Amino acid sequence: MSQPNHTPPSNQPSSGQNPQNKKSKFNIYWIYGIIFLLIISYNLFRGVESSGIEIYETNFKELLKQGDVTKYKIIGNKKIVQVY
Secondary structure: OOOOOOOOOOOOOOOOOOHHHHOOOOOOHHHHHHHHHHHHHHHHHOOOOOOOOOOOHHHHHHHHHHOOOOOEEEEOOOOEEEEO
């Protein structure tokens, strides 16, 4: 008994290197992730001080006269005025 010569079918690639498998493993989501991390880190470390500054009532009235105040909001329970 002789064994038949076993050859791969012509429609399947041989066990050698396939040019279609040489695609890069680069994924576009890595760029999105890096941009997202950059935006978050910028917002965390830019040093914005949200506490504001404290001024006296006379200085506030001068700002009103000069027209530097467009809007203000009185917060009664904290005795604070937010000036815009």
